[in-house]
Amino acid sequence: MQVRDNQLYLGGIRAADLAREYGTPLYVYEEDTIRARYAELVESIPYPKLRIHYACKANANVEILRLLRECGANAETVSQGEILLALQAGFEPNQILYTCSNITVEELRFVLQSGVTMNLDSLSQLRRCGELRPGSSISIRVNQGIGAGHHAHVITGGPESKFGIDVLQLEEAKSIAEQYRLTIIGIHQHIGSNVLDEAILIEAMKALLATAARLPHLEFVDFGGGLGIPYRPDDRRLNLRAFGQEASALFAAFCRSYGKELTMVLEPGRYLVAEAGTLLATVTDVKRSPHRTFVGIDSGFNHLIRPAMYGAYHPIVNASRVQGQEEVVTVAGNLCEAGDVFARDRTLTRCEEGDLLAILNAGAYGFAMSSNYNARPKPAEILVSAGRANLIRPRERLEWSSPY
Numbered sequence: 162m163q164v165r166d167n168q169l170y171l172g173g174i175r176a177a178d179l180a181r182e183y184g185t186p187l188y189v190y191e192e193d194t195i196r197a198r199y200a201e202l203v204e205s206i207p208y209p210k211l212r213i214h215y216a217c218k219a220n221a222n223v224e225i226l227r228l229l230r231e232c233g234a235n236a237e238t239v240s241q242g243e244i245l246l247a248l249q250a251g252f253e254p255n256q257i258l259y260t261c262s263n264i265t266v267e268e269l270r271f272v273l274q275s276g277v278t279m280n281l282d283s284l285s286q287l288r289r290c291g292e293l294r295p296g297s298s299i300s301i302r303v304n305q306g307i308g309a310g311h312h313a314h315v316i317t318g319g320p321e322s323k324f325g326i327d328v329l330q331l332e333e334a335k336s337i338a339e340q341y342r343l344t345i346i347g348i349h350q351h352i353g354s355n356v357l358d359e360a361i362l363i364e365a366m367k368a369l370l371a372t373a374a375r376l377p378h379l380e381f382v383d384f385g386g387g388l389g390i391p392y393r394p395d396d397r398r399l400n401l402r403a404f405g406q407e408a409s410a411l412f413a414a415f416c417r418s419y420g421k422e423l424t425m426v427l428e429p430g431r432y433l434v435a436e437a438g439t440l441l442a443t444v445t446d447v448k449r450s451p452h453r454t455f456v457g458i459d460s461g462f463n464h465l466i467r468p469a470m471y472g473a474y475h476p477i478v479n480a481s482r483v484q485g486q487e488e489v490v491t492v493a494g495n496l497c498e499a500g501d502v503f504a505r506d507r508t509l510t511r512c513e514e515g516d517l518l519a520i521l522n523a524g525a526y527g528f529a530m531s532s533n534y535n536a537r538p539k540p541a542e543i544l545v546s547a548g549r550a551n552l553i554r555p556r557e558r559l560e561w562s563s564p565y
């Protein structure tokens with residue numbers, strides 16, 4: 162993101178020109194940011210047998226998956242659909258991990274046939290997997306009782322979390338595996354999302370390694386995702402270098418005592434793509450009521466649900482006039498819902514109808530969580546770099562066919 166002549170530029174292109182060409186609302190992803198985040202992550206972790214499995218759920222556009230594959234990433238998926246997208250993006254089955262929750266036997270059968278490695282989530286899944294494929298190699302997801310994240314909805318470890326096999330049931334898991342001759346080659350955990358405190362990540366790693374020591378045939382330990390990014394102006398950036406050094410030292414020491422050099426797996430989603438994405442929307446209505454100024458835009462929580470769902474903060478910039486006279490406003494969407502608000506009491510440069518707003522850090526869990534609520538179509542997505550833009554998903558169109 163750059164500012165020239167008081168206007169916002171993305172990937173070297175004026176946001177207003179992108180909006181004119183592709184219309185709004187529009188998701189814009191800056192390729193260079195994704196490449197930089199990936200490189201920075203890998204460089205920060207000196208442990209040599211490292212595998213990054215990009216969590217496709219954060220942004221499953223097939224071109225984003227291709228880009229991350231090109232950077233060197235593997236894929237982490239959570240549904241049959243995501244496996245298909247990862248394959249479409251060119252990942253080989255042995256580059257794909259699958260971590261699921263409450264799936265049907267049909268989905269389990271599909272996953273087993275597809276050849277991807279599964280992180281099994283429950284004792285019952287383990288049993289079913291054993292019945293369908295006795296003698297196979299599997300990985301298990303454990304719940305160590307540690308959870309973290311920016312909102313209760315994204316905390317995926319601890320007693321209230323639906324995910325994983327409770328660590329207290331590890332012996333039962335091992336005996337089911339033995340009954341069906343399943344080899345547990347991997348152990349996995351994911352404690353939550355948008356964690357900005359390295360100490361919590363390290364604490365969770367230590368807990369997982371203590372459990373890993375009880376499984377004799379491991380090939381990899383998967384510490385999940387959760388690396389956060391600063392959304393609020395006062396959020397501090399994760400100290401990736403410190404985290405990478407400590408995690409590597411910890412893991413190397415574990416491998417020495419385990420007697421084998423295992424693969425360290427991380428499954429970041431948000432960290433790689435969040436800061437690359439911007440949702441551009443046009444100001445359709447400025448309502449200066451006696452109490453508040455409402456800046457209405459041509460998007461809603463059907464396109465970016467994080468503020469409505471988690472109370473999440475996204476920086477917002479008036480792309481048409483980055484600096485100037487300011488006012489405090491509520492930025493609201495076009496859905497018929499009182500909670501369709503992107504920001505309250507936000508200071509923006511004074512908005513006029515027709516201005517372009519840029520909602521920043523929207524590359525993760527933005528389009529991926531979008532819906533057609535209120536029967537509104539989804540936006541287009543473009544990838545920009547060095548002054549070039551590529552349409553990577555066309556805008557959805559309303560189709561009308563008479564029922565009569």
Ligand SMILES: Cc1ncc(COP(=O)(O)O)c(C=O)c1O
Nearest residue numbers: 216351354386387428429430431
């Ligand atoms: C199993 C698993 N792995 C990885 C991730 C990616 O998390 P994040 O985007 O916070 O890195 C998630 C997110 O929910 C997840 O559930």
